[in-house]
Amino acid sequence: MKVIKHYLFVLILIISFISCSTDDNDNTSVISLDSSEYYQELNVSYGPDNDQRFDIYLPANRNFDTEVMILVHGGGWSAGDKTDMNGFRDFIRSEFPNMAIVNINYRLANPDNQPYPMQLNDITSVINYLKTNQNYYIIDDDFGFIGASAGAHLSLLWSYAFDTENNIDMVCSIVGPTNFTDPAYLNNTNPELQAMLDLYGIEATTEHLEEVSPYHRVTATAPPTILFYGALDPLVPTTQGTDMRDKLDVLGVTNEFTLYPNGGHGWTGLDLLDTSIKLKAFIETHFD
Template structure:
């Protein structure tokens, strides 16, 4: 099975639309936000905001559970702007480690907030949390994965489910931060980029409705009446695996013309997430016709946050990409 080989390769190397929207269009959403080219604003940081809850099991889908609070940190520009874009940042760590306070996410959050975005860095359930997975995932894993990789594979679902919940929380709380929800970016590194790519390509019901409220009552905390639409994706050395899983498990082909534009940045010598994964993701975007930018980082490996392309750091490339795709005003 072709996909079986791909799954095994991914996890071996990784180990280190229709929207159901209840939101209304406001006068704010009819205005294009403006951002600053240079660092301009002081940043107000609020830590450990609970955006939802999720179950943690003692064994995969076991009956003994506890409830885990899912938290994010908010980075808000100290200005009086009533029409702000937003960015949600997702840490890496192979779905087994990492946190919202990892240096790369803190840096990016401050970088964008100082220029006018409201930035959020999120935590999500990791492999050791043993979050609930859909029933269909269990036999798929048993039939296609080495037993040593199963728990890491299962971690993909709750991580994706939690990231969807974070986006819905953003929509539900947008007015508290003066966010214009027509201008939402998601980004992350490695596992976080895998999840960000999923947010840009999947439908609102994906990674949410596969599990019922009866099986996972914490879904009721995730603002299910809100959209999950995002408008640009920053992919730092990730892949499209969580989008492709939906095709194999549910026959849902989600790479299509409704996807969010993406910027793909990936080291050509990456030994953790293969450069071929970036090329495959680029090909999916070429086939759908959705705008993308592709930056092979020649000779670079994994997690190369200080890399440059033609003298531009990756966060500058990302800034330019968001501004171009969202037609933001620059002051």
């Protein structure tokens, strides 16, 4: 009888221990930030490299429907920094105060490290990090992109070719290259431009150039896309925008396209105001 009581006692202890352990684990799994308060964190690490960092800005009173806009800087794939996108960060915070923002850095290319697929892999890592930590941040698991120049190219390419789970609701390209097989690129005489293109291979095959081109990777399932280009851009020919627009039209993908006759690789004044108005309306329609 004493033996039976002893085993019953031990069994009760074991059950109690398992119950307590399970409760502790459950509590740990649901730890999250206070969603009623504004939160920001700079230089969040999403990989071992020093460039694999992002800044995150979370609005107060957010929930699991809080959209997340990802900003991707330019710099010819070999330079630039997330701080270059602070103007877009401030625009989103002003016009969409209930939206979360993630402003990313990614590993920069050099002659020994090509941008593809390295930088696309970094964007994948960011997306996976945000989805894995969705319960911690209390955010939606759908995203939008605003990219500038090389960052616009990366945003388009990831949205068109790497978004296997349809997590991207919209993408904005501001002077983003779209087609590396464009004769305007293949036959260019601009040393600065050619040095950037050579990052994708000095003697790259047509197949490789198509693989890294949003124009050649886009399908009818692509997210709504808004495109802005400057007619006087020395680095991104007008055809990079017009051909992308035409391809989206053929595929039936929702898109908007604006070409500024006096714009270069960027613009100011009334053209910039026009960009802001159109981008805000596009976000409100397709993302907000």
